Amino acid sequence: MRRQVLTGTAGVISLVALWEGYKLLAPDDGVVVAGMTVLPRANDVAMPHLWDMAARAAAPVTSAPGADPLWLAVGQAAAFTLGVAAVGWVIGVTVGLLTATLMQRFRTAESALLPWVVLSQTVPLIALAPLVRRWGSQLEIGAFAWQDWMSVAVIASYLAFFPVSVGALRGLSSPDAVHVDLLRSYGVGWWRTYSTLRLPAAVPHLLPAVRLAAANAVVGAVVAEVSIGLRGGIGRMIVEFGASASADPAKQWSPIAGAVVVGLVAAGVCVLLSRALDRYRVSEVS
């Protein structure tokens, strides 16, 4: 534990040293060879000092009176994106588990579904986002009306379900023949075999898949916010602040840091989940 804290701190410090070291040593306009920039610019617009970023984060968002400090606005946007990504993650994990279960249960379902599952990930997100939004906006059932954030969550789940369905399929098929025979000799049906044997046995395969799904959900949410044009999230904020980068270069780094924090929180939740399922992670005994 102590060792992990030390290596973590060392990692952050070396990153800071790298940034500031490069900024100190590299020429302001970068290194250009034959008209091509091979090393990035190190001037204050492209690479502000870290302390400038920190100071900017503490200052108000805009010069308008009564504006929130930047860090607070970023925090709210990050929480919003995290919430949308979490919804997407939950949907993605559920759908992934269901497709894997279906594929494990029926051989034909595996040969019918698996190619589509793989194919689904080749559709570019940018092409998908406006489609999802348009389809969603036509949905209106009673008092329920489709919101833009739901489109973002759907796209996040679209990226999240893939690793789960592939990992869960492997996991659900992983029990030893001797275990399957044993459960069969007990005369129990498919569902009891699934719940007492296949699902617990799938956990070691599921946990890395679920972690990957969390990362995918965050990336999916951030990118989908931008391509759908959803306000209030961190992705949109990065683009907005990036537009005014020449006037206020330190400002856009706050939402970028916010996006990193969202990713870290998502990864942290997955670590907690792994801890909770620790007893299922033991290696197989003979």
Added chain:
Amino acid sequence: MSATAPTSRSARSGPVEPVGPPDGSAATAAAAAVEVRGVSRRFASRSGDVVALSDVDLTVRAGEFVSLIGPSGCGKSTLLRLIADLDRPTGGELTVFGRPPHVARQNHDFGIAFQQAGLLPWRSVRANVELPLELHGTGRAARRARAAELLGLVGLADFADHRPDQLSGGMQQRVAIARALAESPSLLLMDEPFGALDEMTREHVQTELLRLRAESGAAVVFVTHSIPEAVYLSDRVVVMSARPGRVREIVPVALGSAGDRTEELREDDQFFDRVRAVREALHGTDPADGTARGVDQR
């Protein structure tokens, strides 16, 4: 699920005594534990059919210990899997206590143990022994009591809360036997359960199995590669030959009841005599040297 299932289930739901006749009904008491009539099993393969078993006849009486022995590929494990309804014969007929194997399986008429202990690694030793009871709806308290009783029986009472991977191979196998005995089955099917154990552990668990079997009065069908093991444990040894798998000879052992057999039996002349008889049946001819000491056909 047959109509008799609910009664047999409720009869087992309490803490069941390990001693006693199977189920108690007149119909099952009269029937042999296992009845195999002209059974064959073919496996289709790319290079033509493989005959794993050809026209096998065998009767295992209630309470009898029968070992199946033979070279690799003689179909002894296949025969056990057919009895357990883990596989279906391509010809002939099998009954378990007078019922088709799939009915016997649904009725939980037999316990089973494999070469691999096959304990679920995420369950404690106790929860592993409780598994069949839990799946068949036995109440929590009754389950616990039965598991404690069984773990005491196999000498692992102190390990109830351990995880399987904290146990040695021999201990895991004893847990697997306790699990197989959980529902006091009147038939125990064992597929080389001690095959992966070292010789000393093996002799120890063999003696333990004899004791458990004497207490439970269950019939046992026991697949093994080892001649001394088969002789030491069995009432009769079924010697099989390979390609196609057939019963070559059935050697009666008659070395006394399970309860009377002790470690001393391993040094007894009668024991060596039976070992030699099984060995000769296996090889078909009289081996050149008369001594059969320590023969192990693996």
